[in-house]
Amino acid sequence: MSSLISLNAGPGSTDTRLTGARRKRPIGLTALIDVVFILLMFFMLTSSFIHQKAITVDSAAAGQSGADTPPPAILLLRTDLSVIWSADEQTAPAFYESLQAATADIAQTEETIVLMPEAGLPLQNVLNAWQGLQDAGINAVLAESVSKEVADSWN
Amino acid sequence: MELIRSKKPNSNSDDNLIPLINIVFLLLIFFMVAGQMQKPLATDITLPVSQAKESASAELPLEISVNGDMYLHGEKISAADLQTIITRTATTGPSQLQVLIKADKDMTAEKLDPLLRALNNASVTRIQFLTEESIR
Numbered sequence: 001m002s003s004l005i006s007l008n009a010g011p012g013s014t015d016t017r018l019t020g021a022r023r024k025r026p027i028g029l030t031a032l033i034d035v036v037f038i039l040l041m042f043f044m045l046t047s048s049f050i051h052q053k054a055i056t057v058d059s060a061a062a063g064q065s066g067a068d069t070p071p072p073a074i075l076l077l078r079t080d081l082s083v084i085w086s087a088d089e090q091t092a093p094a095f096y097e098s099l100q101a102a103t104a105d106i107a108q109t110e111e112t113i114v115l116m117p118e119a120g121l122p123l124q125n126v127l128n129a130w131q132g133l134q135d136a137g138i139n140a141v142l143a144e145s146v147s148k149e150v151a152d153s154w155n
Numbered sequence: 156m157e158l159i160r161s162k163k164p165n166s167n168s169d170d171n172l173i174p175l176i177n178i179v180f181l182l183l184i185f186f187m188v189a190g191q192m193q194k195p196l197a198t199d200i201t202l203p204v205s206q207a208k209e210s211a212s213a214e215l216p217l218e219i220s221v222n223g224d225m226y227l228h229g230e231k232i233s234a235a236d237l238q239t240i241i242t243r244t245a246t247t248g249p250s251q252l253q254v255l256i257k258a259d260k261d262m263t264a265e266k267l268d269p270l271l272r273a274l275n276n277a278s279v280t281r282i283q284f285l286t287e288e289s290i291r
Contacts, residue, residue: 029172036176040183047190052202054211054255054283059271117264124203124260126267127284131205141280144271145264 055127060114060141073113075140076151077129079120084154112139119145196257197226203260205286212283214253215244221259223266234269241277252277257285 076084115133117126126142133140198220217237218226225232227240244252254274258267274282 026169029169029176033172033176033179036179036183040179040186043183043186043190046192047186048193049190051191051288052193052211052285053205053207053288054209054285055205055207056209056281056283059274059280059282119263119265121264122260123258123262123264123267123284126264127203127205127286131207142271144268 055131057127057130058141060143074116074143075113075129075133076146076154077115077117077121077125078151079118079148081125083129084151112141114143115140116143117145118151119147121145197229198224200257200259201261202257202285202287204289206289207286209283211255211285212253214255215241216255216257217270219256219258219262219266219270221262223262223269225270234273237270238273238276241273241279252279253281253283254279255283255285 078084113133115126115129117129130140130142197218200218200220215227220226225234225237227237232240241252241254256270270282274280
């Protein structure tokens with residue numbers, strides 16, 4: 001009976017039972033934290049901070065040059081980190097020094113050269129040489145590797 | 156008086172969680188924005204390091220392990236399979252085919268020869284090597 005009275009009470013009624021029913025209950029934060037923690041774990045485990053980039057390399061097609069074209073200029077990269085350019089070995093303590101010496105020479109020719117690695121040369125060194133040539137503004141194409149015996153015969 | 160005593164610990168426990176939520180949210184946003192999601196590689200490959208700035212565009216992503224085994228979409232393939240796949244994929248025009256090579260940095264140059272031969276036979280002369288950006 002008392003609830004009926006309170007429902008029928010007109011505007012301006014100060015009955016606290018009605019206002020108490022309308023008051024919103026605060027949302028619990030525990031469920032939110034659970035979801036956020038799971039998301040955090042997911043992104044921590046799956047994301048990587050190492051940025052991956054690509055080097056574009058032109059490869060030399062076999063038999064690309066015709067009989068009329070002059071023989072290509074070849075830069076041979078050896079496994080002992082020496083470089084042979086125009087059958088002129090330039091051995092240096094550091095691979096990059098000899099490569100720089102060779103690129104300075106090649107830069108004057110303004111022609112596309114063939115980058116030919118020796119069979120046992122790691123890919124990292126091939127790409128380093130390629131990038132060195134690109135930085136020096138030299139057009140190059142990557143050819144198939146040559147064996148140690150062939151490379152030795154160049155000396 | 157009894158009512159006040161029963162409400163107090165509840166509101167306190169939620170209030171104490173707010174700094175924790177703030178930090179967790181900040182960490183979450185950091186990892187979402189700064190991190191990159193990458194496909195896992197089929198084999199244990201250590202990518203070479205370079206200062207290249209170009210983004211990789213993978214039309215034919217090929218993985219080559221340190222001992223020369225080739226994988227396409229996680230499946231091991233032979234040099235003969237590779238030749239067939241490259242010839243079949245190069246339908247849009249051979250020179251437009253983008254081959255992305257994910258090779259180990261210690262892989263020797265001779266392991267690359269079957270791939271170069273297959274690409275040359277299909278008249279594809281442009282290949283991309285995936286590298287990790289050097290820190291300096």
